Amino acid sequence: MSRIIVKHLPKHITEEKLRNIFGTKGVITDLQLKYTVDGKFRQFGFIGYSSEEEAQAAIKHFHNTCIQTSRVHVESCAALGSEEKPQSWSKYAKDSKKNLDIAKAEKEKEIAADKLKAKEKKTKEKKRNKVDEILGEHKDDPAFQEFMQAHDKTRSLWANDAGLAEKRDDDDQDDNEEEEEENKDVDPKPSIGRDDSGVDADAGEDEEEEDEQPVEKLAEKPISDLEYMKSLMATPSTSKTSTAVTTKKAKPDKSNLELFTIKIHNVPYNTKRQEVLKFFKPLKPYSVRLPGKVHGFCYVGFKTEKDMAKAMLKNKSFIKGKQVFFSDFTEKNKVTKANKEGRTITTTKSDGDTGKMGKWKQQQDSLQTEDNISESGRIFFRNLAYTITETDLQKLFEQFGPVVEINLPVDKITRKIKGFGTVTYMMPEHALKAFNSLDGSDFHGRLLHLLPGKELDKDGDKEDMDENDASLSFKQKKALKLKKSAQKPIGWNTLFLGANAVADILAKQFKTSKEHILDTSQGGSSAAVRLALGETQIVMEMKQFLEQEGVRLSAFDGVNQKRSKTVIVAKNLPAGTEVSELSPVFSRYGPIGRIVLPPSGVTALIEYCDASEARQAFKKLAYSKFKDAPLFLEWAPDETFTVSLNGEAIIPKSEPKLEPEPEPAKGKGKTEPVAEDADDEPEPETTIFLRNLNFKTVQETVWEHFRHLGTIHTVEIARRADPQNPRHSTSLGYGFIQFKKHSVAENALKNMQMTTIDGNSVELKRSDRVLKTQEQESSRRRQGSQKKQTGTKILVRNIPFQAQYREVRDIFKAFGELTSLRIPKKMAPGEDAHRGFGFVDFVTKADAKRAFDALSASTHLYGRRLVLEWATHEEHDDVEELRKRTAIKFDANQMATNAKRSRRAFFDVESNIPQSANNDDDDDNDGDM
Structure with missing residues (x-):
């Protein structure tokens, strides 16, 4: 855990002082002092370091030391949600025992109140049902109706009170509010005194006089006596309330008026309202708001959108000699009003701003419609330390499975990461496992927060739709298909030069025209030979230039190697391209560390300072048009340069890969034989079957057991997947070992029979099995031996069938005197065509090596690349001998x-x-x- 907690801090300690004290033990990535809601310091804080070693050093050094006469207590933080976390005792902590007890008591109190309310409600329902039952029996009785008509005001008022009580009960049932609040809402004067007869004792004479006129009007209407009696039941308070509501509705409510608002920025200090009104003349703003405490801006509201559009024409004008700027504030103003009234609305602006809602809450709301991590395999992470690199995140997330892409945005001004990003896994189940393991974990002193990643832009889907669109031409569909597959590793020949580019470069070097270079009417070599030799010369100059610029050419020789994330190879550039032409195109996406462009100007290496910006540039510029040709982009191999942008030497990790082979050389007295035949092919009948191996025996143990006999080619132990854990494999108890020499295998069968390996007596038998690794090792050694000079003879493959004997001879003759040149022909009768390969023999080894180094890089004859290998011993024989x-x-x-x-x-x-x-x-x- 690289995050520590410091307790018992002084009351007046500041974050800057604490950072200076604890910063002596490492790089602090996070520092938080804890305060109460009222702003009172709780005298503890959290400090995060970039590594766990620095955090432990700080604990060891500062624990039980004094800071401003306060002895501090320093310890490691418990993991988020860990059961080992001690019980909190502070009253400010939500999980403290005191707060938990209080919450429990409040919960029990609420449960008891709910039970009491339900009981009262049940009692009222019983009473109401009983009254309804009694009234229902006499509903159609004429005597009961005559009785109700005879008792006018007293009984009617009682009936009215009963109706109001029923209304209160209904409201109480719907809203679940207290009875007192409900009475206050229904009856503004609930405390009117009543005498024994049920008549209001405090009713005034003036109120009776006010009711006389409506009663006379009601008497004139043709209504029944019962309806007339009901109209007299309305109390003065009710009529007053209705009158007040009517009066209130009659007044216009200006607060609900929707205005079109403009926010004016850069307003001069002490600007008055009249000056703003004068500025907008002849327009008349409906409202002008100048904040009193904050200066530099104001708000101007208009009734119509047309007036606001006219007012926006005065943008970038001057008020009191200072230029002001306008912005549309209409939608944000609606959100502000809604927040004050307790409502929430969704704006229609493209940025999706929702007022003062927290930015993280916005993100969580937007993620509700996103796919699950188990389907998308994409995770959004945040709260990173600003010292984190993409390599650190790669190591962290690759523990759970292969990662397709890590996107870590960088601020364009500060050139630091923004503290958040996204990671995409190849398999969604790996993403789900990483989410469950890393969310809330400590990473470089900060708590890593993970969320489901938002859905990617549908650019790829649009391309698919456009690619299948019948209205597009074949050329457009092919361009879209190439654009889509641009990120795939293609592995082009980095030193390739097109015939047209070669002709342009040669014409520029020799100060002549392309027609003269390709013209063969005046004799001499053919145009194909001239272009091949010209390409060879340009490639040699290019290689020399790249080596001087610190480029490791050996990095481009491998196949299926690891690719760089910041270095891009730009191919198919027009001849004579300069750095000043490339820089504006690639620098739009981020600062460029360096551009290496050879004199030929047809291939360039562009290195970006940040990987995310390099990916964006690659995606946007791949197959885009540059001058009159499309850009062919490719990710350069890893460790392309010998020196980094910081000036540090880059030590290649790919060169010393064959580490396991020196292990057999550790035996005493056997180092020389092992080193001599290490690269030789194993002889036939050198494989031995090993039976009764211990299930715990590994290949290294078998290797150590037999290494003293001679050189071992390979060891293989049969294994199968574990049913309980498919990621792991278990031994089957047998295996194979293959030696280099047949004599060594015979010696092992005679002398090593039934010897003990890990406590088991191993039985040896002869086997005719060919191990899988033999073919892989053989191909690897053959590729390595192609560059080892064996003599003066070179095997030339991939010769074009239209190439003539004289053209092949002219190409190799430029590097030295030839002893012989043999190009075998086809055996079919009547055909004079050659078989596409030949043998070139030089007089001296120096000439042969010079020709091999120059022509094996990238030399094309009639569009086909010549493949050169050093001829083996068998290929030195005569062609007739080979036929026999x-x-x-x-x-x-x-x-x-x-x-x-x-x-x-x-x-x-x-x-x-x-x-x-x-x-x-x-x-x-x-x-x-």
Whole structure:
């Protein structure tokens, strides 16, 4: 835990002083002093360090020390939601025992009040049902109706009170409010005294006089006696209330008037309302609001949108010699009014602003409609320390599964991260696991907060729709398809030069025209040879320039290697492109660290300072038009430069990859044989089957057990997936070991039989199995041996079929004197075409090496790249000898078609004959023949 808590701090300590004290033990990423709602300091705080070691050093140094006469207590913070967290005792803590007891008591009190209210409600319902039952019996009785008509005001008033009481009960049932508040809302004068007869004792004579005129009017209407008696039941207070409401509604409510508001910025100090009104003449603003405590802006409201549009024309005008700026504040003004009235509204502005609502609450509301993490695999993270790098986040999130992309925005002004970002996993289940494990965890001294990631922009879907649109041409569909697949690693030849670019560069160097370079009417070499040699010369100059600029050319030789996140290779640039032309195009997306552009100007390396800006530039500029050609972009290999932007030397991690092989060389007295045949191919019949291995035995143990016999090619232990945990595998108790030499394998079968490995006696048997790693290692060694010079002879592959013998000779003749050049022809009768490869033999090794280094980089003849390899010993033989040996192998293969063959035989590439490791089978074959 890199986050600590400091208790018993002085009352008047400041954050700056505390940062200076604890900053001596490491980089502080977060510091929080805790206060109450009233602003009282609680005398403790939290401090976050960039690493756990720094936090432990601070605890060890500052624990039980004094700060301004206060002995502080320093300890590590408990994880969020951890059961090991001690019980809080402060009354300000929500989880303290005192607050929990109070909350529990309040909850019990609420439950008791609800029970009492439900009981009272039930009693009232019983009474009401009883009254309804009594009245229902006499509802149609004429005597009862005559009785009700005879008792005019006294009984009517009693009936009115009963009706009001029923109304109160209904309101009480609907709103669940207290009875006193309900009486106050229904009857403004609930405390009117009544005499024994039920008549109001405090009713005034003036009120009776006011009711005389309405009563006379009612008497003139044709209504029944019962309706007339009901009209007399209305109390003076009720009539007064209705009159007051009518009067109140008659007055216009200006507060609810919707105004079109303009906010004026940069208003001069002490500007008065009359000056603002004068500024807008002849327009007449409906309202002008100048804040009293804050200066520099004001609000002007208009009744119609047309008046506001006319007023906006005065934007950037001057008030008292100071230029002012306008902004539309209509929607925000509505939100402010709604917040004051306790309402919530949604604005129609594009930015989705919802007034004073918290920015995190806005985000959570917007995430309600988003997909679940288990479906999208995208997580939004925030509350990062500003010292975090994308590499740190990559290591953190890759613990749970492969990560597709990490987006970490950078502030364009401060050049620091904004403290939040998104991560996208390849598999959604990995994202869900990371969310459950990392949310609320400590990361570089801060509590990491994770949320479901918002849905990506639908750019990709639009491209799919456009790509399938029938109205688009084939060229447009192809461009959209290329744009979509731009992020995929393509692995182009970085040093490739088109024929047109080569001709332009040569014409510029030799100060001539392209027609003269391609013209072969005056004799000399062909145009294809000139372009091939010109390309070779340009590539050599380019390689020399790149090495001088600190580019590691060996990084471009590998296949399927790790790619850089900040370095982009820009291809297909027009010849003669300059840095001043590239810089404005790529710098729109962020500051560029460096641009390396060779003199030819057809390929450039652009390195950005930030990875997120590099991704944005790659996405926007891939296959976009630059001058008269599309830009071909590719991510450069990792560790392309020898020196970083900070001037630090970059040590390549990809070069010393073969670490496990030196392990067999640790034995005493056997280091020389191991080193001599380490790169040799294993001989036939060198694989041994190991039986009765311990289930805990690993490959290193087997290697150590047999290493003293000789060089081991590979060790393999059979394993299967664990049913309980599919990510792990378990041993099956057997395996294989393959040596380099056949004699070493025979020695192991004789002398190492039934020897003990991890407590088990291992049985050895001969095996004819070819291990999978053999082919991989062989191909790797063949690729490495292609660059090791074996003599003066070079094997040239991928020669175009239209290329002539004379053209191939002219290309290699430019690097030295040739001994011979042989290009085998096809065996079919009547055809004079060659087979697409040949052998070039130089007089000296120096000339051969110079030709190999120059032509193997990137030399194209008739559009096809020449592939050069050093000829092996077998390829030194004459072509006729090769034909004879091939015929012998072919005849032997025909003779062996009816031979009995082992089901587990391996295939010998040299002889094309299935070889069996079982001697009995060989004897049987001989007998059959």
